[in-house]
Amino acid sequence: MALTVLATNNWYDLRDLSNLSRVILEGVDRFAPHGIVYVLAPLIGFAASFLIFVLPSQLFVGVYGERKLIGRIQSRYGPNRVGPFGLLQPIADAIKLMQKEALTPWAADVAVMWIAPIVFVAPCVLLFAVIPFGPRMVFADIPTALLYFLAVSSLPVLAAFMAGWSANNKYSLFGAMRVVSMAVSYEVPLVLGLLGVVLFTGTLGLQDLIFWQKDNHIWLIAVQPVAFVLYFIGVSAELNRTPTDIAEAESEIVAGYLTEYSGMKWGLFYGMDIGYALAAAAFGSTVFLGGWSMFGLDRWVPPWMIIVGKTHLFYFTFLWTRATLPRLRIDQLMTFAWKFMLPVALANLFIVATERIIWTENGLSDNIVYLYAVVNIVLAVALLVGWSRFLGYRPERTPSKARLVYEVGGYVPVPVAPAKGEGRP
């Protein structure tokens, strides 16, 4: 792991922000009682990774950028009343939420209802602790960081359930059960896809994954395209984003598990929705898109700028799918997770394990990664297209232009294979 960075150890060298934190901590250690730096270091890490990166991103990219961009993609103006081009919209939203009354229904379970937003916010902050912003700028370089991400991302599901149940309201309970069952179903292909990545690179830590991608001069998205697709779909399902946002389907079940929340409690849920999307985007760009390394560009451009840019690019992809795809029904979602994604994940695991064995048992050189990238991309396209055709998806039968009912001459049902129970006397 040859680490040739141009960043020096001076405190003013912004290319490596760990210089700044090290100088601050050493300075404090000189005239403060002995153990205070251990408390100060996490606070600095929290301030750096969450307060400076995530909160402004949440406000500008998440609230304003998302609504404006989705509006423009859908041929309408986004927010354009508050301030020039609607730029002050997040501030207006924040002020509105803070002065709004946070109602608590009389029959609700007050303790659980108050704790649920806290349990929702905490894992999002925890997730940013492991993301490396540079070669020496990672707050907690855990050797099992991938597993940490999976563990922490299963916690907000519980918070959503607590929120939905505590409101003592049928619609909230529906929303809560839907979101829990959806999250649990989509976790399985997500874990199996990431397992393929771990098998291939042989490491679970995020900084090690970035160094693997840097040393082999290839991004993991090229070597593991199926894993990337599974990660993208799995993580948008965990985040309850359209097309899988049945949890708070606005037109269906009032507001799902958030029905009884108003004011800043709702604001916490909404803000952390965006915060989680940013965390998942940061994580995805670390594992699949190379993190802070950019084929050598990271020696001149500060690496934290590179990863921030990649995170926002990934978040833009989330936003794009949200703007264009319609919402799926709950049974369509479950079928998709269990019947489509799980076999694809298992087949991917077989392919990756075979490739890895061929690589290590025969002692082939490391340049075979490029051959594997090409082979994997071809196999990924073949697997995804082939499996969906096997399950009955025929894109040539989808009409390319919407047809009006009276033009076609009445209702034209799309031919569907008969269900298993029919056809018997």
Place this chain on the structure above:
Amino acid sequence: MSVGIEEFLTVGALLFCLGLGVALSKRNAIGVLMGVELMLNAVNLTLITFSRFSVSDRPITGQTFVVFVITVAAAEAAVALALAVSVYRNRDTVDVDRINLLKS
């Protein structure tokens, strides 16, 4: 200011006895299952403590045992809860005192 093996084992023992109390005294079948899960967690804690602190030439054995205990606990929780739901559908109760058809 140090913590040794005895403190960890004490916590494990106390948690085990808490779980035992819950499992033996709850009326709801799901409550009994929660007690069993507490006991299994206490056992896991004891195993990992021994893996960390004991003099051994293969200290990883404690962690492998915990993997198996977690697996078996998950399987047992699934089947026990399926049983509870099935009993509820037939008897309309999950009260362990009222599921006494086999009583003489």
Place this chain on the structure above:
Amino acid sequence: MNGVGPTLAFYALAGVTLIAGGGVMASRNLLHAVLFLILSFVGIAGFFALLSAEFIAMAQVIIYVGAISVLVLFAVLLTPRAGRNNGETKMLAPAVLLAISLAAVFIFVITDTDWPTVATSPSLTASDLGEALLTTWVLPFELASVLLTAALVGAIMLVRTVEEEAEDALA
């Protein structure tokens, strides 16, 4: 384990876990008891991380907090008319007595034994665990997967309603 940090972490985690265990015992509402159980699972995961078993700590959170707790919550929600009360049977007093005496026996044995311990933790990584599971313990590993499949199929078969069984029955 020396130092202020690990000691403080140990006592904080012990407090959280034992109080959560007490909450499972003492809370009247079944769903509150489940939430306390989840808190105790998280406390145990913290203990695993303190004992340098990070893989097991993450696995504990993913499996126990992420999956088993969800199972318990679904079971509670699928039994609506059974009442949500977490009351005790008339075996409460003997059970508590047994638990306290067992705790006394355990604590006496623990403090009385002379445990041979290592001072520095053996550095065990996830790859050591994987190696052990696939070389020395491969037979229980495979049997565990068979057990999980059996439990999966069994749980699904147990909760099928009569109509669902009729749908899939052979004609």
